[in-house]
Amino acid sequence: MSESEFSEPQPEPALPKWRADKIVEADRITGVSEGSELALFRWHLACGATVDVHQWLAARVAPETSPIGGFYIKYADGFESWSGGEAFEAGYSRIASEA
Numbered sequence: 001m002s003e004s005e006f007s008e009p010q011p012e013p014a015l016p017k018w019r020a021d022k023i024v025e026a027d028r029i030t031g032v033s034e035g036s037e038l039a040l041f042r043w044h045l046a047c048g049a050t051v052d053v054h055q056w057l058a059a060r061v062a063p064e065t066s067p068i069g070g071f072y073i074k075y076a077d078g079f080e081s082w083s084g085g086e087a088f089e090a091g092y093s094r095i096a097s098e099a
Contacts, residue, residue, distance in 0.1 A: 020091060020092075022075070022076070023076070023095070024073050024074065024075050024076070024092070025073070025074040026071045026072060026073040026074065026083075026088065026092070027045040027046050027047045027049065027071065027072060028045065028046045028069065028070070028071055028085065029043045029044070029045060029046075029067045029068050029069065029070055029071065029072055029082075030044050030045065030046050030068065031043070031044035031068065032044070032066075032067060032068060035052060035053065036052065038052065038054070039052035039053055039054055040053050040054060040055060040058050041053050041058075043067060043072055045072060051072050051080075057080055057081070057082070060081050060082040061082050065084075067082055069084075069085045070082055070083055070084050070085050070088070071083045071084075071085060071088040073088070
């Protein structure tokens with residue numbers, strides 16, 4: 001056997017770090033209910049709005065994790081996602097509503 005077969009695995013290079021400076025629409029998820037024929041289920045948000053959750057959006061929530069307490073996020077380009085509550089609040093600050 002060659003020496004390279006016995007050498008220790010090399011650590012992966014560290015990924016670059018990035019800081020976000022963007023405005024998103026988002027709110028805390030307070031409940032989950034049955035969906036319609038087109039949606040798996042529906043998220044209820046603290047502001048009173050609801051979001052139909054389809055397969056691709058549901059996949060954003062880690063397995064074995066409840067979406068409740070996390071945040072539904074909608075980016076300016078229409079992309080929708082989910083974030084855990086602590087992670088979201090560490091990266092975003094609430095701004096005053098536009099009139």
